[in-house]
Amino acid sequence: MHSKVKNRAEDKVKSIVEDKDPELVTKRRMQLVEAAIGQFSRVGYYVATIKDIADAAGVSAGLVYQYIPDKQDLLFLCLQHIVERNKREIPAALEGVKDPLSRLVVAVESYTRVIAANRNAVLLTYRETKSLKPEYVALMKRMELDTNALIAACVEDCVKAGYLIPTHIELLVYRIITNAHAWALKYWRLRPIVTLNQYIELSMHSCWMPLMTPAGQKRYDQIKNTSTKRKS
Amino acid sequence: MHSKVKNRAEDKVKSIVEDKDPELVTKRRMQLVEAAIGQFSRVGYYVATIKDIADAAGVSAGLVYQYIPDKQDLLFLCLQHIVERNKREIPAALEGVKDPLSRLVVAVESYTRVIAANRNAVLLTYRETKSLKPEYVALMKRMELDTNALIAACVEDCVKAGYLIPTHIELLVYRIITNAHAWALKYWRLRPIVTLNQYIELSMHSCWMPLMTPAGQKRYDQIKNTSTKRKS
Amino acid sequence: MHSKVKNRAEDKVKSIVEDKDPELVTKRRMQLVEAAIGQFSRVGYYVATIKDIADAAGVSAGLVYQYIPDKQDLLFLCLQHIVERNKREIPAALEGVKDPLSRLVVAVESYTRVIAANRNAVLLTYRETKSLKPEYVALMKRMELDTNALIAACVEDCVKAGYLIPTHIELLVYRIITNAHAWALKYWRLRPIVTLNQYIELSMHSCWMPLMTPAGQKRYDQIKNTSTKRKS
Amino acid sequence: MHSKVKNRAEDKVKSIVEDKDPELVTKRRMQLVEAAIGQFSRVGYYVATIKDIADAAGVSAGLVYQYIPDKQDLLFLCLQHIVERNKREIPAALEGVKDPLSRLVVAVESYTRVIAANRNAVLLTYRETKSLKPEYVALMKRMELDTNALIAACVEDCVKAGYLIPTHIELLVYRIITNAHAWALKYWRLRPIVTLNQYIELSMHSCWMPLMTPAGQKRYDQIKNTSTKRKS
DNA sequence: AATGAATGAGAATTCATTCAT
DNA sequence: GATGAATGAATTCTCATTCAT
Numbered sequence: 007m008h009s010k011v012k013n014r015a016e017d018k019v020k021s022i023v024e025d026k027d028p029e030l031v032t033k034r035r036m037q038l039v040e041a042a043i044g045q046f047s048r049v050g051y052y053v054a055t056i057k058d059i060a061d062a063a064g065v066s067a068g069l070v071y072q073y074i075p076d077k078q079d080l081l082f083l084c085l086q087h088i089v090e091r092n093k094r095e096i097p098a099a100l101e102g103v104k105d106p107l108s109r110l111v112v113a114v115e116s117y118t119r120v121i122a123a124n125r126n127a128v129l130l131t132y133r134e135t136k137s138l139k140p141e142y143v144a145l146m147k148r149m150e151l152d153t154n155a156l157i158a159a160c161v162e163d164c165v166k167a168g169y170l171i172p173t174h175i176e177l178l179v180y181r182i183i184t185n186a187h188a189w190a191l192k193y194w195r196l197r198p199i200v201t202l203n204q205y206i207e208l209s210m211h212s213c214w215m216p217l218m219t220p221a222g223q224k225r226y227d228q229i230k231n232t233s234t235k236r237k238s
Numbered sequence: 239m240h241s242k243v244k245n246r247a248e249d250k251v252k253s254i255v256e257d258k259d260p261e262l263v264t265k266r267r268m269q270l271v272e273a274a275i276g277q278f279s280r281v282g283y284y285v286a287t288i289k290d291i292a293d294a295a296g297v298s299a300g301l302v303y304q305y306i307p308d309k310q311d312l313l314f315l316c317l318q319h320i321v322e323r324n325k326r327e328i329p330a331a332l333e334g335v336k337d338p339l340s341r342l343v344v345a346v347e348s349y350t351r352v353i354a355a356n357r358n359a360v361l362l363t364y365r366e367t368k369s370l371k372p373e374y375v376a377l378m379k380r381m382e383l384d385t386n387a388l389i390a391a392c393v394e395d396c397v398k399a400g401y402l403i404p405t406h407i408e409l410l411v412y413r414i415i416t417n418a419h420a421w422a423l424k425y426w427r428l429r430p431i432v433t434l435n436q437y438i439e440l441s442m443h444s445c446w447m448p449l450m451t452p453a454g455q456k457r458y459d460q461i462k463n464t465s466t467k468r469k470s
Numbered sequence: 471m472h473s474k475v476k477n478r479a480e481d482k483v484k485s486i487v488e489d490k491d492p493e494l495v496t497k498r499r500m501q502l503v504e505a506a507i508g509q510f511s512r513v514g515y516y517v518a519t520i521k522d523i524a525d526a527a528g529v530s531a532g533l534v535y536q537y538i539p540d541k542q543d544l545l546f547l548c549l550q551h552i553v554e555r556n557k558r559e560i561p562a563a564l565e566g567v568k569d570p571l572s573r574l575v576v577a578v579e580s581y582t583r584v585i586a587a588n589r590n591a592v593l594l595t596y597r598e599t600k601s602l603k604p605e606y607v608a609l610m611k612r613m614e615l616d617t618n619a620l621i622a623a624c625v626e627d628c629v630k631a632g633y634l635i636p637t638h639i640e641l642l643v644y645r646i647i648t649n650a651h652a653w654a655l656k657y658w659r660l661r662p663i664v665t666l667n668q669y670i671e672l673s674m675h676s677c678w679m680p681l682m683t684p685a686g687q688k689r690y691d692q693i694k695n696t697s698t699k700r701k702s
Numbered sequence: 703m704h705s706k707v708k709n710r711a712e713d714k715v716k717s718i719v720e721d722k723d724p725e726l727v728t729k730r731r732m733q734l735v736e737a738a739i740g741q742f743s744r745v746g747y748y749v750a751t752i753k754d755i756a757d758a759a760g761v762s763a764g765l766v767y768q769y770i771p772d773k774q775d776l777l778f779l780c781l782q783h784i785v786e787r788n789k790r791e792i793p794a795a796l797e798g799v800k801d802p803l804s805r806l807v808v809a810v811e812s813y814t815r816v817i818a819a820n821r822n823a824v825l826l827t828y829r830e831t832k833s834l835k836p837e838y839v840a841l842m843k844r845m846e847l848d849t850n851a852l853i854a855a856c857v858e859d860c861v862k863a864g865y866l867i868p869t870h871i872e873l874l875v876y877r878i879i880t881n882a883h884a885w886a887l888k889y890w891r892l893r894p895i896v897t898l899n900q901y902i903e904l905s906m907h908s909c910w911m912p913l914m915t916p917a918g919q920k921r922y923d924q925i926k927n928t929s930t931k932r933k934s
Numbered sequence: 935a936a937t938g939a940a941t942g943a944g945a946a947t948t949c950a951t952t953c954a955t
Numbered sequence: 956g957a958t959g960a961a962t963g964a965a966t967t968c969t970c971a972t973t974c975a976t
């Protein structure tokens with residue numbers, strides 16, 4: 007069911023570039039998506055014109071339509087790009103990390119940092135997802151759930167390993183996620199009162215810290231010692 | 239400085255209605271703001287047309303311009319209305335509640351409930367605040383801080399009363415606020431997994447629960463007992 | 471079946487003017503249709519711009535869309551207007567004419583004359599009917615058949631009255647119709663070689679003259695005598 | 703004067719292919735003209751894109767401009783091709799036919815059949831000739847007159863031979879021509895009520911049959927007998 | 935010769951805003 | 956005070972045409 011929606015939507019995006027050089031298509035799309043994220047972030051979907059975006063990308067307005075069916079699809083490609091970039095970071099950061107609690111710490115931190123690094127892009131997803139047509143909104147939700155699942159797995163492993171007390175996992179994940187997003191959404195106020203590192207310590211980890219078992223507590227102290235030593 | 243900005247913006251809003259019956263002006267504005275919140279929430283600021291809004295309000299398109307300088311200002315009036323409604327609820331709920339911890343519990347719950355009750359309106363503030371001109375954005379931020387201050391005061395009193403350990407108050411308040419907003423922002427996923435009451439218990443109160451002193455813990459149990467008894 | 475198509479098409483045309491003063495709507499539509507017939511005739515459907523048409527009608531481009539859903543519909547209204555004008559002429563001319571053969575003569579002549587008087591408009595129907603969407607093409611065909619039926623009735627009555635020998639009526643009607651249209655279609659060559667009156671005598675009437683019975687012949691001579699006398 | 707117009711137009715068409723292999727030019731032009739007739743007939747001149755036509759011809763869009771100066775000229779080449787094809791058929795059919803009345807019968811029938819065989823192409827000439835620039839329109843008219851002259855000669859010979867009574871020859875030819883075209887123009891209605899053979903008998907020949915002398919009548923019976931016998 | 939990527943001019947359409955009634 | 960007709964600026968999207976490869 008889900009793959010059907012996905013395919014239909016992706017078919018449309020693909021249809022106009024059927025007989026084009028795939029490498030050029032990828033390059034142009036990236037160029038356009040990056041320019042579009044910039045413009046959409048700056049002034050919003052409706053105020054940003056295709057001409058603006060084309061100018062920002064250094065191409066003609068007409069060229070946009072050789073690679074993107076219409077403005078809607080460009081927005082979708084932007085939001086997709088943003089969400090996938092956010093998601094991609096987590097597995098990369100977890101690479102080689104074995105201990106469940108370490109994995110949770112790393113996942114939360116890497117996710118928060120990628121959100122922080124793409125603050126305006128994250129804002130864009132909050133502001134403009136509604137501007138997509140329903141089939142694309144469904145796709146965006148699916149992608150968000152995919153991301154959540156990565157963190158949920160870390161939490162679950164911590165529970166299984168006896169580091170965290172059993173809890174409503176998805177709800178906890180949502181607290182983590184929305185707190186990370188809050189850094190982007192309320193940056194104007196948070197940045198003046200804390201640094202990102204403080205924010206991660208005080209707000210992000212405090213989501214799950216209270217749920218730690220004594221074993222988890224002990225493990226966490228080891229982790230912090232190690233990471234502190236490594237840093238120094 | 240802040241009041242100067244405010245005055246300039248409000249002057250503009252007032253100028254066109256100088257010679258009109260103030261009661262009618264208030265009535266018409268409410269009518270329009272409510273219709274506009276409905277339309278803006280449904281389809282967004284740019285897609286909603288003045289004609290749509292006028293129709294929804296049961297008046298002609300021309301009339302809108304007798305009471306609102308332009309579409310931008312209508313959006314501002316809407317967002318202002320939403321934020322003030324959210325803020326207004328807290329003092330009303332705190333009325334007569336004396337105990338600092340009870341006040342915090344009540345403040346958090348009443349705020350969360352008003353957010354939940356005006357879910358779409360809250361979404362609107364997240365989506366469309368950027369569409370305002372800078373001077374209005376500044377005003378919106380100021381109003382948000384005013385609301386936060388109400389909760390911050392409750393937290394502060396709890397700390398003073400020895401119920402909560404000293405903490406970064408404004409940061410804690412932001413965690414409370416953004417968790418409340420998360421109910422609106424992620425309703426599509428949260429509602430299927432928890433009820434609002436569960437959400438308040440599991441997510442809202444868990445922001446500050448871990449910060450409680452033993453005295454706070456004890457006080458909280460009493461509060462819960464009382465409220466449980468009262469309900470039964 | 472036919473009326474369903476008709477209604478759907480007409481609904482669309484009506485929908486945008488639902489709450490407007492019907493008199494003004496009629497006036498504006500006529501104004502636009504007349505300007506559009508002029509422009510479409512002059513340069514064709516695709517070359518004529520809405521701006522051209524609006525200018526020709528003495529209104530702004532935006533106004534067009536208050537009365538016409540889109541350019542396609544404007545074309546349809548034009549073609550409909552032309553065909554109905556052509557059709558309307560026949561019953562008016564037949565008013566009070568009783569003799570079957572006289573009716574046929576009058577019908578053919580009045581039809582040919584209205585075609586001749588609206589030469590460019592008729593050309594337009596030939597050139598641009600294909601530009602309509604299928605549902606409108608179907609409507610146009612239906613209207614053409616309605617017109618043909620008026621002449622077919624005259625032929626049929628002549629056969630019944632014994633003035634014409636039995637023949638394939640609809641085919642004969644089509645020869646009359648297309649010969650009339652030929653005056654418009656080939657005006658550039660016909661006008662230099664014959665007058666309209668000659669054309670009617672030599673080409674139009676020669677469609678059915680050979681099919682006359684002796685009684686018809688006799689009747690026809692009487693008619694011509696009368697009309698000649700009346701003229702002299 | 704006429705040849706001057708012709709030359710100017712044709713010069714333009716020739717200029718871009720000056721230094722190319724003439725055989726390839728002819729081949730490519732045919733390829734493009736045939737593809738273009740297909741597309742123009744199907745959707746009309748303005749809706750058919752150069753890309754569509756190039757695709758239909760199995761070449762790239764860029765190649766078109768190596769053989770055709772612009773879209774206008776392609777249309778002209780198409781219409782010219784159609785008219786010349788129609789014209790070419792008549793002399794071929796008359797080959798070896800000596801008797802004047804037979805020649806007229808053959809000319810009318812062969813012309814009608816070629817029109818019927820290229821129905822959509824004929825429609826195209828009616829719809830799109832106006833889209834040409836004036837100098838091309840003049841050329842098209844000239845070619846139509848050339849075709850007419852072929853039939854006019856047959857009629858004239860019949861008159862000279864005493865088979866037809868003297869008449870307005872060019873007007874008669876126009877009735878023949880436009881009746882033939884009517885099969886294409888009104889195919890949607892004619893085909894459901896008669897076959898092409900019936901149409902030729904009932905509509906085409908009835909243009910000139912009433913003008914036959916007794917000698918013509920007699921000759922015609924012989925022709926029909928022969929042709930009937932030959933067929934059986 | 936052939937390709938197809940890129941351009942940019944142009945057209946339909948929408949809608950905030952004005953203003954005569 | 957209220958209306959809604961009229962305006963016109965602005966935007967998306969298309970496609971003939973060019974040109975480097």
